Amino acid sequence: QQQVRQSPQSLTVWEGETAILNCSYENSAFDYFPWYQQFPGEGPALLISILSVSDKKEDGRFTIFFNKREKKLSLHIADSQPGDSATYFCAATPQGGRALIFGTGTTVSVSP
Amino acid sequence: DPKIIQKPKYLVAVTGSEKILICEQYLGHNAMYWYRQSAKKPLEFMFSYSYQKLMDNQTASSRFQPQSSKKNHLDLQITALKPDDSATYFCASSHSTSQNTLYFGAGTRLSVL
Numbered sequence: 001q002q003q004v005r006q007s008p009q010s011l012t013v014w015e016g017e018t019a020i021l022n023c024s025y026e027n028s029a030f031d032y033f034p035w036y037q038q039f040p041g042e043g044p045a046l047l048i049s050i051l052s053v054s055d056k057k058e059d060g061r062f063t064i065f066f067n068k069r070e071k072k073l074s075l076h077i078a079d080s081q082p083g084d085s086a087t088y089f090c091a092a093t094p095q096g097g098r099a100l101i102f103g104t105g106t107t108v109s110v111s112p
Numbered sequence: 113d114p115k116i117i118q119k120p121k122y123l124v125a126v127t128g129s130e131k132i133l134i135c136e137q138y139l140g141h142n143a144m145y146w147y148r149q150s151a152k153k154p155l156e157f158m159f160s161y162s163y164q165k166l167m168d169n170q171t172a173s174s175r176f177q178p179q180s181s182k183k184n185h186l187d188l189q190i191t192a193l194k195p196d197d198s199a200t201y202f203c204a205s206s207h208s209t210s211q212n213t214l215y216f217g218a219g220t221r222l223s224v225l
Contacts (some may be wrong), residue, residue, distance in 0.1 A: 004154070032212050043116075043202050043216030044155065089155065093212055099168055099212060102147075102155035 003027055004092050006103070014111050019077040021106045022083035023090030026071065030092040034100070035064065035075050047088070062076045082101045115139045118203050120182035123222045125193050132179075133188040135203030135218045142165075143209045144186040145177060149219070150199040160207045161186055193224045 005024045013019045023033070031052035036044035050057040050064045050073070057064045061080075066073040077084055090103040119134040137144060146158040160168040164180040176198075177189045190197060200221045204214040 034212065041218065042220050044145065044214075045216065046213055049213075082175075091155075099157040099160060100155075100212065102159070104154045106207075 001103070003101050004090055004103040006090050006106050008106060010107040010109070012109045012111060013080050015080060015082060017080050019070070019080050019084070019108050019110070021075040021077070021088050021090070021108070023074065023103055024070075024072045025092050027092070027094075027101075028071070029094045030053050030101075032093050033064070033066065033073055034091050036091060036102075038089065038105075044089055048082040056093060057097075077108070080108075082110045082112050114218065116205060118201075118217040118220050120220060120222060121218065123220055125222065125224050127193060127195060127224060129193050130189065130191045130216060131193065131222070133190070133201050133203075133222070135186050135217060136190070137186075137203070137205040137215075137217075139205055139215060140147050140184075141205035141207055141215070142183065143206045144180070144184075145204040145214065146186065146188050147202045147204060147207075147216075148199045149202060155202070158188075159186075160209055167209050190222075195224045198222055198224045 007022045034049035035047045037047040038044040048059045061078045063076045087105045087107045089105045091100045116137045118128040142164045145160045148156045158171045159178045175191045179187045200219040202219045
């Protein structure tokens with residue numbers, strides 16, 4: 001049973017557009033939601049995260065929108081750059097939990 | 113310089129053999145983890161260690177055995193290898209097991225023939 005779901009599986013945007021990546025979860029106990037970015041041949045790296053007490057978190061061109069009632073969140077990548085081409089993983093865990101549960105990832109391609 | 117070193121980067125093994133995946137972290141962290149990434153599957157949590165003690169084990173098979181000889185080492189021994197074990201295995205660390213920010217190594221890509 002997949003506890004964290006992501007869509008779409010892949011996404012292509014033009015340089016300068018906003019990429020929108022979706023994530024949903026099932027466990028109401030989840031309250032920490034990091035997004036990880038992974039380039040080919042590398043391990044995932046933390047990009048941005050949000051706690052369930054917030055509905056929005058911004059860090060430069062990256063913004064998380066969080067809807068606790070619907071158990072959904074999204075990552076918006078504004079002014080997408082070719083260097084943003086990577087796979088993005090949504091993850092979740094209860095605060096202080098020991099195991100991050102990852103989604104299947106969204107592969108983003110930014111065309112110049 | 114990479115702060116989490118995994119060796120080897122690529123590994124080819126025959127069915128039934130045994131391999132050890134090496135992980136060392138130089139971040140001063142007290143918690144270490146193993147995750148597995150298979151094709152078209154999410155990153156799957158396997159083990160967590162804190163101060164060299166096993167905290168969580170989500171791997172059903174006893175063929176997977178973590179080994180911690182030092183606080184900054186967490187190796188993964190896999191016995192009786194099967195083709196289904198083919199995956200990229202990632203080592204990660206965090207300040208503590210209650211600190212959710214994980215730092216990942218570059219992974220060991222294992223192929224079992």
